[in-house]
Amino acid sequence: MKNIIIALAIIIANFTIEAQVKTPQSSPKSTVIQTVGLTDVEVNYSRPSAKGRAVFGNLVPFGKLWRTGANENTIVSFSDDVIIDGKTLKKGKYALYTVPKIESWEVIFYSTTDNWGTPQEFNEANVALRTVVKEEALSKPVETFTIGVSGLDPNYAYLEIYWENSYVAVKFEVPTQKTANANIEKALAGPTSADYFAAAQFIFQSNGDNDKALEYVNKALDMSAEKPFWYNRLKSLIQAKSGNKAGAIETAKLSLAAAEAAKNQDYVKMNKDSIAEWSKK
Numbered sequence: 001m002k003n004i005i006i007a008l009a010i011i012i013a014n015f016t017i018e019a020q021v022k023t024p025q026s027s028p029k030s031t032v033i034q035t036v037g038l039t040d041v042e043v044n045y046s047r048p049s050a051k052g053r054a055v056f057g058n059l060v061p062f063g064k065l066w067r068t069g070a071n072e073n074t075i076v077s078f079s080d081d082v083i084i085d086g087k088t089l090k091k092g093k094y095a096l097y098t099v100p101k102i103e104s105w106e107v108i109f110y111s112t113t114d115n116w117g118t119p120q121e122f123n124e125a126n127v128a129l130r131t132v133v134k135e136e137a138l139s140k141p142v143e144t145f146t147i148g149v150s151g152l153d154p155n156y157a158y159l160e161i162y163w164e165n166s167y168v169a170v171k172f173e174v175p176t177q178k179t180a181n182a183n184i185e186k187a188l189a190g191p192t193s194a195d196y197f198a199a200a201q202f203i204f205q206s207n208g209d210n211d212k213a214l215e216y217v218n219k220a221l222d223m224s225a226e227k228p229f230w231y232n233r234l235k236s237l238i239q240a241k242s243g244n245k246a247g248a249i250e251t252a253k254l255s256l257a258a259a260e261a262a263k264n265q266d267y268v269k270m271n272k273d274s275i276a277e278w279s280k281k
Helices: 003-019 176-189 193-205 208-224 227-239 245-261 265-279
Strands: 029-036 039-046 075-078 082-084 087-089 093-099 102-109 129-134 136-153 156-173
Touching: 029 075, 029 082, 029 136, 039 156, 082 193, 087 129, 087 265, 093 156, 129 156, 193 208, 193 227, 208 227, 227 245, 227 265
Parallel strands: none
Antiparallel strands: 029 039, 039 075, 075 093, 082 087, 082 156, 093 102, 102 129, 136 156
């Protein structure tokens, strides 16, 4: 009898799982991903539809803060600082709020992004940037709320909002020239000590050419005034792997001294353990 009850419970549980009904969302989620110059822009939002309703001035009242979409916050993110209306918006994620009006909209980038709809208490301190843009009438109505990134140029683009008969666009400038110049200067300057260290570490960990790994870690040390303890730690391991235990011990002592000065107990222990192991006859 007990086995029958258990079997029935399993059947009922499976039926319950399979019987879950999936229905389409009334305001489906959407994601816009766009690179502008060298800056990554992403918009995550929900898309309500008009469904025969008058939108602006009715469903969305004029002059009141609007979530700019449906459900949870519409979130806009930038991978670099951008310029909007002559003001800097720091890189990061922002909730997008608007205040629609007949001839213009206020557009607000809000630093708190975990609200459902608008904040219960709007805090002006959380306004990262506020701007006003002109509202334009569309010749053909848009049924479903839409946000896009368009008008692409290497140095700027437009965050565009369409719904019903209204269109607004926020121009944002990206630091393409600054970023590109920094990349060019870095490339022309050649590899850094960190680059040589990373190359040496990869070769060592992947059982590559040990002589090449030693060459790279020596270059990293030559280029670094501080001689980081983790650089010498890697060099000692490479030396030990090559059979040069005497050299590995001397290098490990340098790493140990630097680790003790930095109070990094993990590296202190690793170096002491290695020195003890390599000192065995």
